[in-house]
Amino acid sequence: MSLEKLDIYRVRNIVQASLLPSSGINFIFGKNGSGKSALLDALFILGRAKSFRSNSIKQVIQLNQPDLIVSAKLKHHNSTTTSLGIQLGLKSKTIHLNHQEIYSSSELAHVFPVQLITPKSYQLLDGGPQFRREFMDWGVFNMNHDFLTVWRSFKKALLHRNALLKKHDLKQINVWNQELAQYGTILTEYRQQYLILLEPFIRKIADIFIKINNPEIKFVTGWEKGYSYLDCLQQDLEKDLKFGYTHSGPHRGDFVFYSDGRIAKDFVSRGQLKALILTLKLAQVQLFKSDLSQDMCLLIDDFSSEFDSISRNKLLTFLSQLDNQVFITTNEFNEFGNIEMDGQYKVFHVEQGKVKLM
Numbered sequence: 430m431s432l433e434k435l436d437i438y439r440v441r442n443i444v445q446a447s448l449l450p451s452s453g454i455n456f457i458f459g460k461n462g463s464g465k466s467a468l469l470d471a472l473f474i475l476g477r478a479k480s481f482r483s484n485s486i487k488q489v490i491q492l493n494q495p496d497l498i499v500s501a502k503l504k505h506h507n508s509t510t511t512s513l514g515i516q517l518g519l520k521s522k523t524i525h526l527n528h529q530e531i532y533s534s535s536e537l538a539h540v541f542p543v544q545l546i547t548p549k550s551y552q553l554l555d556g557g558p559q560f561r562r563e564f565m566d567w568g569v570f571n572m573n574h575d576f577l578t579v580w581r582s583f584k585k586a587l588l589h590r591n592a593l594l595k596k597h598d599l600k601q602i603n604v605w606n607q608e609l610a611q612y613g614t615i616l617t618e619y620r621q622q623y624l625i626l627l628e629p630f631i632r633k634i635a636d637i638f639i640k641i642n643n644p645e646i647k648f649v650t651g652w653e654k655g656y657s658y659l660d661c662l663q664q665d666l667e668k669d670l671k672f673g674y675t676h677s678g679p680h681r682g683d684f685v686f687y688s689d690g691r692i693a694k695d696f697v698s699r700g701q702l703k704a705l706i707l708t709l710k711l712a713q714v715q716l717f718k719s720d721l722s723q724d725m726c727l728l729i730d731d732f733s734s735e736f737d738s739i740s741r742n743k744l745l746t747f748l749s750q751l752d753n754q755v756f757i758t759t760n761e762f763n764e765f766g767n768i769e770m771d772g773q774y775k776v777f778h779v780e781q782g783k784v785k786l787m
């Protein structure tokens with residue numbers, strides 16, 4: 430799958446832009462403030478129905494405008510096409526798939542999965558566990574269409590149990606313990622299975638970008654080792670009642686990345702940390718491709734600020750062999766290095782919100 434045509438209206442400083450992207454790598458360059466991240470944000474919005482840069486859509490919609498629109502035509506490997514589009518207003522969201530309105534952003538995310546790498550991605554290993562849960566859950570969401578139902582059921586049970594704890598109402602606590610344990614255990618198994626599938630890809634890619642020894646991921650369930658989740662919920666009851674919330678569970682899940690038996694984030698250099706994060710994100714794209722023969726559109730913002738020239742060359746070689754659509758931005762064209770590669774590519778220049786094919 431790749432975007433064959435892309436139209437953007439009123440996203441930050443982009444009044445209107447139409448692109449016919451390459452199904453391979455799309456190099457986008459332009460000065461600070463020209464609109465490169467705005468372009469990537471438009472692509473992110475098309476896949477996830479939200480901006481990667483602002484929580485408030487008001488910041489993303491062009492000043493003094495009521496809404497933004499991003500629409501596209503996707504071409505699949507079997508040559509069929511899908512049209513999709515999203516319109517976001519201050520309080521409205523309309524999504525179209527093949528000219529029919531759909532009501533679920535998750536459907537959009539399945540049709541057009543996007544993977545994002547930005548300078549902020551270091552949070553994945555350096556930030557709180559919510560970034561790693563998000564990473565695992567995004568992976569599971571793409572691999573397993575049952576994920577969302579399980580995740581929602583888990584969230585609902587957690588809310589109910591926490592409400593009962595706050596009210597010290599124990600009449601129904603066992604019912605919600607059972608419910609929470611059931612969905613929490615499935616969710617945890619999904620995450621664990623996902624990391625097992627991902628690990629060989631991580632090892633292979635880590636070998637290209639960062640020569641660390643014995644990269645290893647250790648999964649953290651979010652409850653005490655050696656016990657079932659249900660047992661933990663029952664054991665924790667007194668403590669949970671005292672604090673008014675559920676201490677154990679997948680909402681506390683995490684993973685730790687080790688290199689040679691040491692916690693990587695505390696051991697590797699800053700540059701190596703970035704390369705590790707790149708590895709994790711690319712592994713996710715490759716697993717998706719190899720297991721489901723599906724593509725994830727890859728967005729890489731601020732390419733040159735992220736990597737030194739050796740890593741940049743390695744990354745370009747990797748991307749050109751990936752057979753996957755990529756959008757990659759930098760300030761100066763020469764920062765891309767040598768882009769005379771075998772694979773397909775196009776170069777775009779962005780200036781004051783206008784996108785031009787070079």
Ligand SMILES: Nc1ncnc2c1ncn2[C@@H]1O[C@H](COP(=O)(O)OP(=O)(O)OP(=O)(O)O)[C@@H](O)[C@H]1O
Binds near residue numbers: 464468
């Ligand atoms: N809602 C908005 N309406 C109009 N313009 C906006 C809005 N939000 C941001 N801008 C402007 O859009 C411009 C493009 O920003 P963007 O972050 O895309 O630049 P960039 O090319 O990625 O720059 P850099 O190289 O510094 O990352 C900025 O000058 C910014 O001030």
Ligand SMILES: [Mg+2]
Binds near residue numbers: 465
């Ligand atoms: Mg930018």
